[in-house]
Amino acid sequence: MSVEVATRDPRFRYWVQSAKKELEGKLGTTFSLSNGMLGLRGAHEECPAWGRPEFYVAATYADGPAELLGFHDTDHILTHPDRITPQALATVGRQSIQTLPNLPFPVALRIAVGDETFSFETHKVLTSERMLEIDHACMQRTLVFRDKAGRRTRIDSSRFVSMVDPNLICLRARVQRLNHDAPLALGGFLYEDVSNTNGIRLWQAGRRFAEETVRGMECITVGTGLTVAIAQAEQIRETATETFIDLFAVAGEMPLDVARERAQAARAKGYDACADDHRQQYQAIREASRVEFDANAATVQGFNFGQMHLHMAFSPVAEKTGVPIKGLTGHGYRFLTFWDMDFHMFPYYLMTRPREVRKLLEYRFNQLPQYRRNAQRWGAAGAQVPWETNTRGEEETAPWLCLQEREIHISADAAYMFKRYAEVTGDAQVMQDMGAEFTFETARFYASRLRWNAAKHRYDLPDIGCPDQYHTFADNNIFISLWAHWNLTYAAEIYPTYGSVATAIGVSAEEARQWAEMAGKLYLIEPDADGIIEEFDGFFGLDADLDGISETYCRHSQAVKQPDVLAAFIPFEARYSREIRRRNWAFYNARTLHGSSLSLPGMAYAAARCGLNDEALYNLHQSCRMDLDDVNLDTERGVHVSGGAVEWGAVVNGFGGLDATAEGLILQPNLPRQWTRLAFTVYWHFQKVDIEITHDAITVALGAARPCTVPLRVGDNGWRELSAGSRTVFGR
Template structure:
């Protein structure tokens, strides 16, 4: 039974009725972010019930020392952790001296929490009776500004419907925070200064080891009947500072506290200027005021939705799902800073350390290429180029040489920081996803310049890795790749994972192809790169020998590529024959049992068919889909989207729709029973792909944009926009027809259902 307390709504996430059992899940689902910082939807006021406190600053992390039972050579020294940052949202509330706390109230009624995705704000409204019998009515609105991305804003309105009382607000900053996730319970933060200036307060602190300098700041003001009530310093300690605003009010009257807060960071400012920068940010926020800043917020989100929205007619839950995914992706990463990337949990939790995985290249880049402009995706590729030297060092630690590069499975700064051996040493397919992203970027944008400028060096390092990682099998008379983990992490330390071997072959061939193209078209870049990498024709010939003689496990009986050498040795019981009480197996079975089973965590062979669809026939896809999908438990968030795309291509729209619902509502319906830990941000890009590449079947074929749209029977119509080579193309699909509209200066030839059509600016093209 999935959770079902979230109300269906096209533009909002809504929770009605207060239930303590839902608090931690809602803290994830109602999270806020603006690309530079983010926070779980913790209550502003004190809450003594179960909660998972979390505020995060983009790019600020701590190298938590690796903790393993048995140290192995090559292990990373640390696991990078996104840090719970000093808390700026806190506001204690007292009524006649009694502290307001939803966990201790005798009655809570009319409780409603809303995350308005269209306009980018979060609001709670409710009435509550305190233990001292006084009833209060509360409305709290919060947002993280896109315009001033160092600033968040809170408006806390409190009304007394039935009695007179003295109300006190105590807004505060607190740097005495800890992480929910910690290996050794280290102290992550060191507070260096606590100060006030008028109605503003500042806490300067730095991270231990990494030494990121930060200033958490706040400004508070209280309004009563149009008059400003002055506050006073309440408490100042080593890592805590608060102000107090008090006012006696009569029945029916209300008080409104406005609090601005946020962070300035040494990543963006001189270390000695953090308080000054905080004052500048507060000055800008003060000029606009809460309402003015909120209006700017609404306009900023309107601009984002203008390009990235997907409209679904006739299916509210599907509509809510896709908008939630698009909203969270934009809250996490906006492409303004090439030093940043996209963590699997974004700003919504601490699992996975907040680090970068191969998810970015495999799933996120297509979304950002099509809904932003090519510069945003280019920054994500530049992020990997900037880490090339560290990728070479990572490979050296594992015994590779000559500039071979192994990109990390998990990273904050280019260093590997994942401490599970079957991941760190064996899940080497991540290298291939990075090379594929370079190809995918050029294929879609038409911008080849990245390859001679940066990408070719990355491809050479990756090709060198695959050449060294493969070894010749005298028995098979082929090159093999032993001891790996594929995308399906329910098989560890296997030999000849088909997906990994196929990527290795493709990466080498792609690198050789690009060397030839750069040599011919960009001779200066070619000379620079070959000189820098000491590449020789003899070395390229050795690569080619490996690629041309790569081994791929295959079953003559089933006429499919095998996931790995030993797959047919397993007891091939399909998922449909498993007792439902044993699901999910990652929570019910021992790891030993999982590894011996045929069950697939996420698309593995089919991931290869998704990347390299052009290399296989539809009949081959169908045969492999029918063989592997029945063994797939989809216990990775990255699995349903690939299956949805492929089911749609095969014309199995009911199955494609079910997979789409699973990926789009993975968190809203908590399929994996873990949403309280945070959201699955990177898989959300796969939800977008499920519609655009799945139902819309958008492809780039022979340098042309191609569509072969289908529509689930549950929908009346759907529409989306893509930015293809600086042309904005809107596609609307109904059961009867497909329409295309374009803005841009010149027309474009596109393929629709296998036929070439000309799409002209400001003209509607309709295909029946």
């Protein structure tokens, strides 16, 4: 007699069978869940001492000592020689670092068989499997253990962080007796024996309550004094052979009584209803940003994993939090926002969540006063976006590093978001409301950073840190100089249109004219006789020996952590021919050591855009496996969320050949020979556009909900106006 078995689709299921303590850091990351407000690591719900249970609430930053981060090696490429001395470090305050506190694990579970409470330390674990349902954003776990009396018990649990209620986490566990009839006792609790890095706790307990089926507590953040309430309600039911427990946890900056009421309300609604709501909402998010292609299952699995984390990282209060570099999945980079949000993630969210992405513009604009003060701190004018920041908008980079005043491309990265949003959505009002002022102030910043080179009759941009981060003291880096040139030029161009904004902040016509003049005289490294663009002044003279390169031994070498020149091709592709881009891809591919998680997807993107499809596929696959296979041996610190955004760009903009312009959408497909189909959904002027590409045809279907036409150009053909609700097939 055959028994039907449900097949696991590896494109949407990722599972690991292991209870090894040494893997818990990596597995905690890969099985983490979030909704942008709450972040729950994939730890065992029984919370063994080695299990690293971690739970974070967005925007609840606490102050902590430098030991949270750990001082860099004095020879590290990112340290500043004057700031890493014992004398300098002695001035670093005890509360010099901000991060989110690791709060009590909200869905902890206690299970007893007879009079013995299960523990990983005292019971034999026969199997331990965690499975991520990528298409549902939930985690399943199966655990079978045996006690000293030989009794075997099985626990099957499921958990999710609700995409409907931003403050809700639900867990259901089913416990089965496999070879005994001993009594079972189940109960939920809040696991409080948690801390941040190096055993440092960043919260203090406030009020509490505890009853038989509901419990809760307040956590008060160190230094910042924020109060986070956590409440947990449980529901138990039994059958002859099984016992079920459902846990409903509510957490956030709210009164404890409110958290309690909401947890109890979720319990009254029931696990099944909450889970159905979550799945439906998550399915709607997935469908609104779908990408489908028929690569090998391992590539697709990793790609879908990255897309899931992009969905989970976008906070319902993103105007306050931005999108932290690792979402809420781990302590790496202390939940701060970097250029990853502006340069890498924003283009993805712009094309897939255009209404919500405006929150990222609000995040940057609302912090503009702090950015002005940051520029003044470093002796510059205008507004300088901090290299690392959080909800308070101040520079959060570790004070002994050299990046704060040197990684200055981020200011233009941020300004560019406003321009692109206005172009792609058609919402030009954003420039009047926010974008023009932001752009003027960042132009002022770059104008103050340029230096006139009288001997060569040009402006230089000296003493900056290259984004590749193996060369942090350089002059005229092409990536940064191109951004400064764009910012100055664009600010001068829009000055006549937004004169009232300019007047309000004291920008004169003469100042705008000077911006245009400075941009015209700014030195931009051009391709040499072989078509190669030097990353910065003197790069070609560095040692070509790449052996033994590390972050404490790299400044002498042409090795790059990630290729700045290829990254510059993303916004400034039109400046360079396809042949120039191909030659630079080959040149920098040989010198790139992929020390950054953004390197592999960036290489895939650049290769696909210039027709190097086999090379693009290789780098895309490697990038898609970054976290699941722990390629860079740092997955335990959190998911590389922005890598998923660049992978999307490699597929949609690279192989799909999509360009979104103010005039409309352009398609120049570049489908790999190994694929038969690529389909994706994007938006232009908030109109939904479904695109399917095969080797024979291109099909474009517009949504019917909005009466908005979409201009489209395929290949070298002319523009066509597609109407709402239409479906058009183009031959190839």
